Amino acid sequence: MAVCVAVIGKDNSPLYIGGIGNDNGTDNELSRQWLVHTALDALEERLATTNTNNAAAGTNTARTDLRDLYLGLLYSTDTHKISTSPSGSNIRDAEVRTALRRLHALYADAICNPFHLPGDQITSPKFDKQVKSLMLNNV
Amino acid sequence: MATQPSDSTEFPPEMIAKPLALVGLSGLDAVNNAVHRAVWEAFSARRADRTVRFKLLPNTFEFPVVKPKRNSYEWYIPKGVLKKNWIHKRVALVPALVVIFYDMEWNDPQWNEKIIECASRVQSIRAAVEGHATRVAVVVVQGALAPPPSEYMLGAERAQALCAACEIQSKALFVLPHNDHLMGYIVRLENAFYDIAQNYYHHETKNIKQHRDHLNKTTHQYLFVRHQFKLGFLNELKQDLSTAHKHYLHAYNNLLETRTVDTNMHEVRTVAGYINYKLCKLLFALNMARDAIAQLKSHIERYKNRIGPTELLFEHYAWIARQYSAFGELFDEAIRAGLPAIQSQHPGFYYQYAAQFTVKRRQAMRSVCAEASEYPLPPDPLEGIVEFYGQRPWRPGRLSADPHDPQREQAAVLALQYNERTFNHSAVVISFLGSAIAQFKTFNSPRMRKQLVVEMADEYYCCGDFGKALTLLSHMLWDYRRERWWGLASHVLARALQCAFLSAAVQDYVQLSLEALSRHIRVPNDDKERIFRNIIAVLDLEVPAPEPELPPSPQSAALEMWRATAAREPRAVAVDMANISSVLEVKPKFTQLKYRMDENIEIEVFVRLSFDAVLVVKNAFVTMTSQTETVEIPITEDGDHITLEGGKVKRLLCSSKCNYNDNGSEIAIKNITFVLGDEKKRQIVMNFKMEEFKLSESAIHPELLHFIQSPKADYEFDCIVPSTVAHVVARECRLAISVSNQSPALQGEWFPTSFSVANGERGAVRDVRVAVALLASPDNLNPETVTELALAEAAPQPQPLQIHADCISQSAVFTSTFYLKTNRTTTTTVQIKVSYSIDLPDVSKLECVKEFTTKITVVKPFEVSTNFVAMNFKPISKCFIDDPLIVMPHVKILSPWDLLIVDTELEVVDFFKYADEGKPKSCISNLEVAENNTAVDAICVQARYKPKDAPTRVGLYNIKWRRKSNADGHCVMSSTALSGLPIEECPISVEVYYPEIVELQTSVPLKCILYGKSSSPVRLTLTVEGTDAYMFAGYKKVSVTVPPGERVPVCYNIHPLVAGNTSPPRLKAVLTDAEGPAQDAVREMFDKSFPENIFVMPKYKK
Incomplete structure (x- = not known):
């Protein structure tokens, strides 16, 4: 079951961290943040290796490469990176990919808001609601 | 009372050490005998990949007593799984082989005595190891010069005799010559010993395997484990790692099958931990890292829920933590030995787990040890010697599930709990985290590392070392802040603030408080008001209010410290915002x-x-x-x-x-x-x-x-x-600079420019210096090379020109002129820089600078082109040697200013000369010209000889000129190269004399003189080409020979028949005995020399 979705900006700052869980207590939220933050290590490593391997090959190859290395972080586009948390991911690869694609679409919608400042945290309640329903659908 | 060891779960050293075959060396006197010492040192020298451990056996060494052989296991009930002393016995006490060293030369005079002594030594060793299957070998130490026995009949015989006397096989007898190659012999001996040792261990494994038939599963389950473990260990001694692994695995699986109850739980999991350690170690050694990881995982999975008695729950967690940390160490060792590891799988994770389980251990301690405030009264339940790994000292060797002495049991539990309570968990956690942090750093996981550092800081906080915790946290805070993970930063900051408060670190406290008020940071209970009040309190030298959720005892200590800080200097706290x-x-x-x-x-x-x-x-x-x-x-x-x-x-x-x-x-x-x-x-x-x-x-x-x-x-x-x-x-400068000149300047002239500096300042300016310099521009990169500057005409000076004007009083004007001469037609940029000092009301002698640039265009004064004409003013394109021609330079005036051409001259090149005597006078001297006029000069020259290369120019045409307006100025000399004219040779030259004008019907002579120009006689055939307008008298066709340097006249009379402009008859010449260019030259020479026209006047009839 997906428990947490995070959108991380280019400079590794969190744009959005949403989690569903039994409680929304501070500890729970904090542990989610730790989890996402430490997952960035793996993401960075992954990106570094793929970049050296296919410097010229563009995003598509990078994406397939990332999919093969399945450690919870999977997907990358030019402007931002999306990772799933590695905890308890029993979802199959394809499902995660679709979910992430939808998340990407939601993200694109959210930042199209002219009142959103790029690089700021995403505060849109609509985005939050949609992402949470996305996570629940993946149960 | 035994104080708690660093950790009761630590693995015994014999379990961790790599098993090496044990070989005992006897008869070596390493203290008194130099040769023996050298031999012993060579054996004991550490080599990286050694498989044998040598032990020097003194004469008094006693081998362990052999236990009586058991014929049947029928009534035997094992009291535990693994005996604690067995490994030690194997690796330190019972050698696989005892080697007896004996000094003896084959040709020893006292041979018989020696052989008897040696045999007796062997016998005594045999007696000492009685009951063990330990092998015996003899090494004869000989002097360096003794030849090997194979080449030495006596040696071979005596070796055989020695074997017989000592009752050893010949392959157990070695000769060690003591010479320079000692190390080489030692290595070979070591290998030979190792072979024998392997043999011995193989034999031992066979013995153990025989026991199996006597065992049954109901009562001897422990023995199944024990025997398999022994087999594994013996195979390890034998260095047969895969077989060893196989047996250990059997041992592990057999152990899994044993029934576990609270009383034997500790023993089973302790032994399981050891066997698992051995398994993982061997898997890493066999380069099967994945299997090692899988083994650990399944191991933990299997034992995770076998927690044993709940009042000793902490022991379970301690055990798990130890499993992880030991595995981490093995992993780390394997990596250092060359195993590649990756970011997602490296020892750091295992250290981290170890730390996590140690934290759980502490939690368990807190929940179950609350009562254990005192160590139980003597007798100490933890005293006592335990024969088996993992057994309890208060009930050694007891297998029954229920405690036989509940009181003692209770006291023992209490003792364990008390020990656990006094145990420093934080130190263990910190050391595990320290190892993990190092690993995460190595494997490119900076953020994971940061999280662990924060955990470590929490641990320091737990154990009251607030200073260290604060240091760690402030470093981490920096990183989280930089990546704008405000949630994490807030968490870290809150903890750091607690630490700063508890350690009364004013500087940090102030800085953290200021940051806590930032809009990015969330504080517990949203209590920023309190933090703000705290800052104000610090400013007022008061004690700030404590942070929430602080442990009470350090809090009161902190309040003391805060009071103390009030008096301390420095009072100012600098914060880098x-x-x-x-x-x-x-x-x-x-x-x-x-x-x-x-x-x-x-x-x-x-x-x-x-x-x-x-x-x-x-x-x-x-x-x-x-x-x-x-x-x-x-x-x-x-x-x-x-x-x-x-x-x-x-x-x-x-x-x-x-x-x-x-x-x-x-x-x-x-x-x-x-x-x-x-x-x-x-x-x-x-x-x-x-x-x-x-x-x-x-x-x-x-x-x-x-x-x-x-x-x-x-x-x-x-x-x-x-x-x-x-x-x-610089301040705005109130000097005005103006420039006047008659631009454009002409190329090559000294062009005067005058400038004036008007003082518009309120007051006199002093120390005025004017610098005139040339500025580079894109089309004129190095203006200094083509342009000269001067203060007086025709006296060039180094650039920039410096003019000192000293003082210019208010409203006065300073004027000066400079000259500029440029050899290139381009725009020259001149910078005039006036620097001066002025006294202002608030500052005296202020240096000011004013810059002014002016552009001066330079144009050509005229353009010179050349025409070449023959003596009859017909344009020609080439000339013959000695044949005069006229050079006509055309001087086209481009200058917008009127010019006066003072004089001109043509400097001819070497192969031309003036055709007239002396230098001809210029035709255009003292000529005034205006724009677009063209002045034409004419100079008659003739070629002297034909140069090797086609001539590029006739000479330099020098024009001396000046501006008309500048009547008394300097003249400028401009030189132009005039283009060249091809020069050709002709074997003869021709002069034709004829009247310009004749009267009709009057005979006139036409005389032609031929000069021989070549070094040989020239033979010509002359023909006359008559015209209708004339009659002529003379040879129509004649052959003439012109000797070199001589002249031959040919004369004709011509008689015009019609009046007007007529063509006279012409002579044509053909070289009789030459062809090619000379022929053409002769023809051209004749064509050129003869007149085209003669004007014939009608005859007046008188």
Whole structure:
């Protein structure tokens, strides 16, 4: 079951961290943040290796490469990176990919808001609601 | 009472050490005998990949007593799984092989005695190892010179005799010659011993295997484990790792099958841990890292739920932690031995698990050991010797499930709990975390490492080392802040603030509090009010209110420390605000990018206080640096203090005068300082360093901010782009410079330009110096090379020209002239730089500079082209040697000014000469010309000889000229190269004499003289080409020979028949005995020489 979705900006700052869980207590939220933050290590490593391997090959190859290395972080586009948390991911690869694609679409919608400042945290309640329903659908 | 060991779960050293075959060396006197010592040292020298451990056996060494052989296991019930002394016995006490060293030469005179002594030694060793299957070997130590026995009949015989006497096989007898190659012999001996040892261990394994048939599963389950473990270990001694692994695995699986109850739980899991350790170690050694990891995982999985008695739950967690940390060490060792590891699988994770389970262990301790406040009364239940690994000292060797002595059992549990309570968990956690952090750092996981560091800091906090915790946390805070993970940063900051409070670290406390008020940081209970009050309290030298959720005992100690700090110096706390996410945001701005020297430098400082409170700033200043100095400019407002209101942006102004030494240099805002608090109490000095600011503020997009629904004040503040660098420029100069000249200048002339400097300053200017220099421009990169400057005509001077004018009084004008001569037609840029000093009311002798540039176009005065004509003014394209021709230079005037051509001359090149005697006079001397006029000169020259290469020019045409207006000025000499004319040779030259005008019907002579020009006689055939207009008399066709250097006249009479312009008859010549170019030349020569026309006058009839 997906428990947490995070959108991380280019400079590794969190744009959005949403989690569903039994409680929304501070500890729970904090542990989610730790989890996402430490997952960035793996993401960075992954990106570094793929970049050296296919410097010229563009995003598509990078994406397939990332999919093969399945450690919870999977997907990358030019402007931002999306990772799933590695905890308890029993979802199959394809499902995660679709979910992430939808998340990407939601993200694109959210930042199209002219009142959103790029690089700021995403505060849109609509985005939050949609992402949470996305996570629940993946149960 | 035994104090708690560092950790009861630690693996015994014999379990960790690598098993090596044991070989005993006897008969070596390493103390007194030099040879023996050398041999022993060679054996004991450490080699990396050794498989054998050598032990020096003294004569008194006693081998362990052999247990009586058991014939049947029928009534035997094992008391435990693994005996504690067995491994030790194997690796240290019972050698696989005892080697007896004996000094003896084959040709020893006392051979018989020696052989008997040696045999007796062997016998005594045999007796000592009685019952063990230990092998015996003999090494005969011999002098260096003894030949090997194979080449030495006596040796072979005596070796055989020795074997027989000692009752050993011949392959157990070795000879060690003691010479230079000792090490080589030792290595070979070691290998031989190792072979024997392997043999021995193989034999031992066979023995153990035989026992199996006697065992049954119901009563001997422990023996299944024990025997398999022994087999594994013996195979390890044998260095047969895969077989060893197989047996250990059997042992492990057999152990799994044993029934576990609370009483034997500890023993089973202890042994399981050891076997698992051995398994993993072997898997790593066999390069099967994945299997090792899988083994550990399944191991933990299997034992995770076998927790044993709940009152000793902490032991279970301690055990798990130990499993992880031991595995981590194995993993780490394997990596150091060359195993590649990756970011997602490395020892750090296992150390981390170990730390986590140690934390759980502490939690378990807290929940179950609350009662254990005292160690039980003697007798100490933990005293006692245990024969088996993992058994309890208070009930050794008992297998029954129920405790036989409940009281003792209870006391023992209490003792364990008490020990656990006094155990320093934090130290263990910190050491595990330390190992994990090092690993995560190695494997490129900086963020994981940071999290662990924060955990480590928490652990330091737990054990009361607030100073260390604070250090770690402040470093981590920096990173989280930089990546803008405010959630994590808030968490870290809250803990750091607790530490700072508890350790009464004023500096850190103030800095963290200021950061806690920032809008990015969330504080527990949203209690920023309290934090703000705390800052004020610190300023007033009071004790701040404690942070929430502090442990009570250090809290009271902290309050003491806070009271003590009040008295301590220094009272001022400097905080570097640029690095923290601050409650106060500052943006400075120079109002202009350039300040003139006589202007005030104005700096706007925008301040936003994001916390909703009123803050009184006692003192504020801007630190500005320039080339020469650093100044602090105070920021003032009406009244003494600056009052900042929460949520509002305040614009402050400060200004300063320029330093006159900074002319032309850069000034920069380095720092802005706000001081809070009273001098008499504590002060907080907030430094906003601008260099570091710049980096963080790079992403301001004012245009995007238009859309943001933020407070108006915020919008304005966010839009401000700080400007921290400005330039100081010279004050405006009130000198006027004007230039007058008759541009364009002509190429090559000394062109005068006069300039005047008018003093418009209020007062006299002194020390006026004018420098005239040439400036490079894209089309004239090195003007100095083509242009000369002078103060007087035709007296070039080094550039730039320096003119000293000393003093120009107010409103006076200083005038001067300079000359410029350019050899290139281009635009020349001249810079006139006037530097002077002036006394102003507020500064004396201020240096000022005024620059002025003027452009001077240079044009050509004229253009020279050339025509060549023959003596009859017909254009020609080539000439013959000695044949005169006229050079006509055309001088086309381009100058817009009228010129006077003073004189001209043609300097001919070597192969031409003037055709007239002496130098001809110029035709155009003293000629006045205007624009677009063309002056034409004519000079008659003739070729002297034919040069090797085609001539490129006839010579230099020098024109001496000047401007007409400049009557008494210098003349300019301009030289132009005139283009060349091909010169050809002709074997003869021809002169034709004829009258220009004749009368009709009157005979006139036409005389033609041929000159021989070549070095040989020239034979010509001459023919006359008659015309209708003339009759002629003479040979129609004749052959002539012209000798070299001679002349041959040919004469004809011609008689015109018609009047008017007529063509006279012409002579044509053909060389009789030559062809080619000479022929053509002769023909051309004749064509050229004979007249085309003769005018015939009609005859008047008288």
